[in-house]
Amino acid sequence: MIIRHSPDLRYSDVTPKQVYLNRRRFLAASGVAGLALPFAARAAKLSTTKSSNLGGNEKVTSKEIVSGYNNYYEFGTGKQDPAENAPKWKVPSPWTVQIGGEVMKPKTFDLDAIMKLAPVEERIYRHRCVEAWSIVVPWIGFSLNNLLKQVEPTAKAKFVQFDTYYDPKIMLSPREAGIPFPYKEGLRLDEAMHNLTLLGMGMYGETLPNQNGAPLRLVIPWKYGFKSIKSVNKITFVETQPKTDWAAYAPGEYGFYSNVNPKRDHPRWTQAKERRLGEGFLGRGIEKDTVMFNGYGDQVAGMYTGMDLMKNY
Amino acid sequence: MSKILSSKWTKVFLFIASLAPLAYVVSRAFQNNLTANPIEYITHFTGDWTIRYLMFTLAITPLRNLLNQPKLTRFRRMLGLFAYFYGCLHFLIWSVLDKQLDPHVMWEDILKRWYITVGMAALLGLTPLAITSTAGWVRRLGYKRWQKLHRIVYGCAALGVIHYWLLVKSDIRLPLMYGAILTALLVYRWVVSMRKQPPAPKRVPVGVVR
Ligand code: HEM
Numbered sequence: 001m002i003i004r005h006s007p008d009l010r011y012s013d014v015t016p017k018q019v020y021l022n023r024r025r026f027l028a029a030s031g032v033a034g035l036a037l038p039f040a041a042r043a044a045k046l047s048t049t050k051s052s053n054l055g056g057n058e059k060v061t062s063k064e065i066v067s068g069y070n071n072y073y074e075f076g077t078g079k080q081d082p083a084e085n086a087p088k089w090k091v092p093s094p095w096t097v098q099i100g101g102e103v104m105k106p107k108t109f110d111l112d113a114i115m116k117l118a119p120v121e122e123r124i125y126r127h128r129c130v131e132a133w134s135i136v137v138p139w140i141g142f143s144l145n146n147l148l149k150q151v152e153p154t155a156k157a158k159f160v161q162f163d164t165y166y167d168p169k170i171m172l173s174p175r176e177a178g179i180p181f182p183y184k185e186g187l188r189l190d191e192a193m194h195n196l197t198l199l200g201m202g203m204y205g206e207t208l209p210n211q212n213g214a215p216l217r218l219v220i221p222w223k224y225g226f227k228s229i230k231s232v233n234k235i236t237f238v239e240t241q242p243k244t245d246w247a248a249y250a251p252g253e254y255g256f257y258s259n260v261n262p263k264r265d266h267p268r269w270t271q272a273k274e275r276r277l278g279e280g281f282l283g284r285g286i287e288k289d290t291v292m293f294n295g296y297g298d299q300v301a302g303m304y305t306g307m308d309l310m311k312n313y
Numbered sequence: 314m315s316k317i318l319s320s321k322w323t324k325v326f327l328f329i330a331s332l333a334p335l336a337y338v339v340s341r342a343f344q345n346n347l348t349a350n351p352i353e354y355i356t357h358f359t360g361d362w363t364i365r366y367l368m369f370t371l372a373i374t375p376l377r378n379l380l381n382q383p384k385l386t387r388f389r390r391m392l393g394l395f396a397y398f399y400g401c402l403h404f405l406i407w408s409v410l411d412k413q414l415d416p417h418v419m420w421e422d423i424l425k426r427w428y429i430t431v432g433m434a435a436l437l438g439l440t441p442l443a444i445t446s447t448a449g450w451v452r453r454l455g456y457k458r459w460q461k462l463h464r465i466v467y468g469c470a471a472l473g474v475i476h477y478w479l480l481v482k483s484d485i486r487l488p489l490m491y492g493a494i495l496t497a498l499l500v501y502r503w504v505v506s507m508r509k510q511p512p513a514p515k516r517v518p519v520g521v522v523r
Contacts, residue, residue, distance in 0.1 A: 064349075065349040068348070068349055069348060069349030069350060073483075073484070077482070077483070077484035079348065079349070079350065079353075080348060133350055133353075176484065176486065177483060177484055178482070178483030178484045178485060179483045249483055250483075267426070268426050268427075268428060268479070268480065269426065275350065275352070277349050277350055278349060282342075282345060282351070283345065283347075283349075283351065284347075284351045284352055284410070285350060285351070285352065
């Protein structure tokens with residue numbers, strides 16, 4: 001990995017590298033001459049100051065898979081829907097993140113300001129979905145605590161709630177998707193402040209594709225994927241455990257903590273195994289044993305000592 | 314219309330057309346283009362075609378009556394067998410590719426996961442219907458008994474819808490749609506059978522002297 005220190009990198013400075021065309025738009029573009037490409041999604045290079053492999057010896061999953069197979073219910077509930085629909089979304093610019101609640105200094109940040117808070121680095125993490133598939137992704141970002149420190153949480157702040165951007169004009173309605181929007185997720189304060197909890201702005205050396213949560217998302221590698229909220233535009237410090245989307249929708253299936261736990265099955269499938277996408281014969285995926293905390297126990301298990309993780313799943 | 318319906322070629326065409334989904338997915342497999350999660354994709358693909366063919370099959374009789382096209386019945390058996398065919402593929406993908414034919418793992422899944430239990434019941438229920446779908450079996454059983462047996466198909470379709478309902482995470486639009494179609498078909502059958510019933514005979518016991 002080439003590592004270039006560029007502390008003054010601004011999000012808006014990064015150079016557009018390539019216009020990605022999905023098949024349909026490509027057809028439209030080639031078939032209807034003179035028609036401008038609607039909402040071309042742009043990926044831009046992001047340089048990083050360092051790269052850490054926290055994925056172990058495992059092969060990084062291809063970018064095609066990571067950006068072609070997503071759960072992002074606002075853009076459709078099928079796995080291929082977000083790759084099809086999200087690129088049409090024009091990410092608002094400037095992107096702002098409103099931070100408030102139990103803090104001394106509530107503040108709204110724009111993305112350029114956030115990018116300056118800490119050196120942007122690459123971290124390779126394993127990513128385990130609650131649906132028993134997994135991938136290995138080279139994310140780009142820095143620890144979320146760099147941002148959270150800025151607003152000085154009060155003594156009352158025990159949890160942090162995150163909201164995903166929502167625009168009913170271009171996204172599914174809550175009735176269609178079956179879950180409330182704006183999508184909400186949450187972490188305990190110590191989890192949110194943990195160094196592994198990444199505030200992500202990119203992957204594979206570039207800014208995030210829309211379907212992967214552009215322009216700003218969380219990555220919490222020891223929890224099921226749905227905790228790693230996408231397209232965050234609001235962060236609220238709260239005193240009591242927030243009502244998060246999936247935990248509220250089906251409390252018996254998705255817990256608030258949702259730490260990766262091979263012993264605690266989902267009612268409809270086992271969590272003891274996972275299918276690593278993109279590997280094996282004809283890319284059909286290989287079965288792997290799921291590891292407690294997705295293998296990040298050394299760093300995070302201490303936060304849960306004395307807790308019954310079968311009850312607090 | 315009725316000429317097309319009675320033509321041998323219509324049946325041949327329908328047979329080939331019904332193989333199109335299979336051809337499509339096989340061609341995608343050869344292009345190595347079965348999405349990032351091929352097993353999941355082909356499981357869903359075959360499940361979708363199973364439930365669609367069940368609905369097509371059940372729609373034949375109401376359509377026949379509503380359009381007054383008795384010849385439509387010629388296609389019912391084939392559609393039903395295609396439902397069973399895609400259902401078997403669906404089951405084979407689950408058992409061979411997903412569970413690697415591990416009897417212990419499969420049995421545990423069937424016992425533990427309601428949506429699998431229900432899907433399994435639906436497919437097992439369709440099995441005797443597929444076996445007895447031939448003219449020979451209609452003769453052997455006698456039409457009335459055969460017809461009674463084949464009413465099981467409604468139960469299987471209902472189990473199929475429940476299976477789908479149980480397995481989706483939160484977006485219930487498609488299972489809801491199949492549920493609505495099935496309900497409409499059942500209500501239609503029920504209304505027809507109510508109308509057809511001969512008026513109840515006056516029950517005056519013989520020999521009663523008033
Ligand atoms: C007549 C019987 C059946 C019908 C109509 C049926 C139909 C379906 C449908 C419509 C889907 C969802 C497809 C989608 O989401 O696009 C599905 C998924 C599935 N079915 Fe079936 N199915 C039947 C029997 C079975 C049987 C016997 C098994 C296994 C024992 C089975 C296992 C599965 C599995 C594993 C999934 C995927 C679940 C998931 O991704 O969460 N099905 N089926």
